[in-house]
Amino acid sequence: MSFRRRLLLLSAAAVAVAIAGASAVCFLIVRSELRGQVDDSLRELARGAAVEVVYQSPSDDERRGGGGEHAATLPGPAPTRRELPGEIDLSGKRLGHRLVALQPRNVVALPAPAPGGATGYAQTVSPDGKVVKSPNATFELPVTERTLALARAKDDQVSYFSDVEVDGADLRVLTTTNPQGQALQVARPLDEVNASLGRLALILAGVGLAGLGVAVTLGLLVARAALRPVHELTDATEHVTETGDLTHRIDAGGVDELGRLAASFNSMLAALEASDLTRRQLVADASHELRTPLTSARTNLEFLARGTGLEDGERRRVTREVVEQLEELGLLVSDIVDLARDEAGREERDEVRLDLLTAAVIDRASAQWPDLEFSAELEPGIVWASRSGLERAIGNLLHNAAKWSRPGGLVEVRLAHGQLSVRDHGPGIATGDLDRVFDRFYRSRGAEGQPGFGLGLAIAKQAVEGHGGTIEATNAPGGGACFLVHLPRVAAADQAVL
Missing domain, CATH: 1.10.287.130 (Signal transduction histidine kinase, dimerisation/phosphotransfer (DHp) domain)
Structure with a gap:
């Protein structure tokens, strides 16, 4: 799988997760808000619920299957009889009136809803489990052990919400207590809430899919633009690999x-x-x-x-x-x-006492050229370097100074503040040769008959620059050549240790 495709898939997955998370949070917030409104309406209905007495006649009971009651509470003394119209004969005339006895019955009445307000269903549960329902009720809410426990506790501060399913309908039920010491259950259907949440889920799914499509499109465009330098780099690498053309370059463009x-x-x-x-x-x-x-x-x-x-x-x-x-x-x-090995950049490095290393190289040079005098003024100091690389560089500088010194001549070596100078008292360096003395295999006109191949100073320069230092060739006042080497120090003179 290409890097562009992986980048596109990762960005699309990140966007999908973000959209799904945002949609889930939005859905839960709306669901909580809608159910909270239902809960508030149930509390309002519970505060206005009352147990009333209604009277029903046997004829009403027969006609309505036992459910025919008069929901209005009659003022004054409770009536015990009711005058009903008589029967009608074959000619269509009513035959007088008749009196029947009315039977009292308790029902739970809810306050009349405001215009556009919520309607509900209520019932009470007595401590012995007897249920009193709303007028014209066709179903009964489930009575659980928790409901009975609430009715028997007679604690009007205790209430709880629950979701139940009755005859295939989802209901939100508030169970609390009333002043009569009964458990009061007030319910509202969740059909509207569930329908609203279903529509919201469809809308969020559509928005999520559309957002994912837009994210994939934008991700493709962004990945193509962002990875263009990578493709150029890949093409350049393949070009160099196939042709060996090291002169090929790519447009760097930008600072990212x-x-x-x-x-x-x-x-x-x-x-x-x-x-x-x-x-x-x-x-x-x-x-x-x-x-x-x-x-x-x-x-x-x-x-x-x-x-x-x-x-x-x-x-x-x-x-x-x-x-x-x-x-x-x-x-x-x-x-x-x-x-060829460029050892100054490959050898292991460590803290090196430059003054002690220089003194050791001077001792070896004195033994090799006993007819010369070597003077040394060495300030203690530590550098981070390859010991063998620096030995080779300093040894080549001393060899060059000894080669151009007359018998009995003096070679001066100074080390101070991280700068090493090697001076001889020979003929010096011709002005035209100062810029070329460090070139490989370069030999000045005066070097004819002198030993060597013109590589010593080139090796010294390579070693010094490999340690992050600099080397310079000059003519000293009073005659003779002087080479100055500057190396970055790790510690000053007073911090150097043996």
Whole structure:
């Protein structure tokens, strides 16, 4: 699966979760509000509910199946009889009147609803479980143990809401107590609430699907625009891989993460290009420098192979020259390997006492050139470096100073504030050579007859710059060359430890 598709799916999933969460919260809030209104109306109905006495006649009972009662409370003394119209004969005349006895019955009456107000159903439950219903009631609310317990407790502060289903209809029921010590149950149907919630659920589902579609469309457009630099980077990488063209660059454009990534990629290509050019130049220079000593050694070896009649002195001289040429070849190969490996950036680093390291290198140089004088003023200090890399750099600088010093000459070494200076009292550096002394295989005109291949200073520069430092060649006042090396210090002189 492509990165664009994964990004699109993740964004769509995030939007879907957000929409679903918002829809669920909205649904629950509306549901709570609607049911809260129902609960408020039930409380209002419960406050106005009253138990009344109505009277019913046997004829009404027969005609209505036992449900024919007069819902109005009659004023004054309770009537016990009622005059009813007589029967009608075959000619259509009414035959007088007749009197029947009325039977009293308790019912629960609710207050008349306001215009547009809620209607409901009520019943009372006595402690013995007897139920008194509303007039014309066709069903009875379920009476549970909790309802009976409420009726028997006679606690008018206790009430609770419940949802019940009667004859397939969902009802919201408030169960409380009345002043007569009975449990009062007031119910309202939830048909309107459920219908409203059903419509709301459909609306939220439609809005959610539409929002998800819009999110997917916008996500596709945003992903295409946002990932354009990534596609360019991919195309550039594939181009470099297929063609080896390190000169190829991409438009960095912008300062965001992708812009910095493109800039870093261009920097990497530039570094690779420079490294490749350096490698090619190193191979070319090494081939040129190796050709001369190899040719000379080959000539001498061929001469020895043919010279069966050579005198012993001549044979020893030629043999000595071959050995010296082979030693030079060994040194040259060692220098080339140091340059190619770039050890200053790969060797393990640690805190190094630069003053002690320099003193050790000076001791070795004094033993190698006993006819020279080495003076040292070394301030204690610590640097973060590769010990072997710095030893090689400082040793090459001392070797260069000793090579250009006259017999009995003085080489001065100073170390202060993280800056190392190596000065000789030789002929100095020609002005035209100051910018080229650190080039690989570069040898000035005055270096003819001097040992070396022009790699020592190049190796020193590579080691110093690999440690984040700088190196500079100048001519000292009064004559002689001076090389200045500056390395970032970790600790000052008073913080250095042995």
